[in-house]
Amino acid sequence: MTTQQLTQQIQKKKSFLCIGLDVDLNKIPQHLLQEEDPIFAFNKAIIDATHHLCVAYKPNTAFYEAYGLKGWKALEKTINYINKNHPEIFTIADAKRGDIGNTSSMYAKAFFEDLAFDSVTVAPYMGKDSVEPFLAFENKHTILLALTSNQGAFDFQTKMIDEKEVYKHVLETSKTWQNSENLMYVVGATKAEFLADIRQIIPNSFLLVPGVGAQGGNLQDVCKYGMNDHVGLLINSSRGIIYASNQDDFAQAAAKKAEALQQEMKVILK
């Protein structure tokens, strides 16, 4: 998918919401555990109830890997279900991968080819040759960790190199990499005040913004400082939406939470 198509979808749906599909079997309605594939059953119900309200789905691979083969199978079924039934929706493998060149190529193959995601999140620590193999895929997007939503972001990301924070070096350096037009960036909603500075460096890139909801980030602040001419934001909410209820009505409850965010976004987009 191109970023133009993503922007068109945002305008059409009046939404820049991304829903995180982080399925924890301890948190889903317990009647689903009787299903043959409880993880996929949960995701399918959430997708059926929310696809008109969001422009992206983001399964976090950790939650699937934790269930081994069963989990990986559920991930495969989930991405296939989205791609088949809602091909207009942008898909993000939240995998935070990154390794030496030949290994990153294998990860890129795994997520872009085998699982056919539109994008994957990647950690920058290993530098240029660990990220460029992902960037080589046409119409696929590499979402680089810049400033994350957690407290640990202050351990290294905000430390100063030559009077400039590490995450700004990541942003600036990444712009020089081959096929850098395929980059997007993770910036946590809990760090909204940093977004104005970030937009100075990468005015046009899409930002994936986690941390609204359970982690305490604020949608209005993120938009105030982070939105650009073509919106340029994907606001993720995971737990705040998908675990709105653990009863029979879980999918409807999730849709209500998603709609509340979408309605806020609709007003902002005016």
Place this chain on the structure above:
Amino acid sequence: MTTQQLTQQIQKKKSFLCIGLDVDLNKIPQHLLQEEDPIFAFNKAIIDATHHLCVAYKPNTAFYEAYGLKGWKALEKTINYINKNHPEIFTIADAKRGDIGNTSSMYAKAFFEDLAFDSVTVAPYMGKDSVEPFLAFENKHTILLALTSNQGAFDFQTKMIDEKEVYKHVLETSKTWQNSENLMYVVGATKAEFLADIRQIIPNSFLLVPGVGAQGGNLQDVCKYGMNDHVGLLINSSRGIIYASNQDDFAQAAAKKAEALQQEMKVILK
């Protein structure tokens, strides 16, 4: 496994060799492709031929994920085979994971519980709360990326924060984390000259050292600067060993390459 047990094994086998099981179906002997599970068939033959020469096996998860469900199944069979037949061998999931707390917990569960690896490699970019969930597992080890073997290591890892390189901040900061005694570190063999400095900061920790062989690192230099009283090194070779031949004799050829390294190590250990 405890680090004491690992050291005992090193002394017993006169080896601190780790073999990287990075299986690429394009590189393995083509007759194996007729097997029901070519990846596992390859690994099993390599393990059978080399287990007495090494103290650790390190499958890189990228190479398994690239083959989807089939690949994940082969990874599961491989770790189960090692744990069942060679429980004395230290196992490393080279996964380079790292995410916010609740997500890192899921990754830790995936690799330490579901797959029963002894250790997993983790990226430091997201800081303390992304790593501590891994450290919470008793007798399991978290191998933190410090200074990697690739060229991209110079993009961020060696940049200076307050007159000290980023990777040194990673080493020093990580020592303050809860259960930091469960940390080991990745230091690339291609950066052997940095090891003396690194040993000033972490004199007692085990180092996983990739980059000997295909990437050009030198065993003698690594030992000169990086070895401590209880050895404290795991030297990894992947492609240099497992792809020594792509003919019927591939396992024997791999064993020869492994033995050549083990013999060098035996001399060094004297």
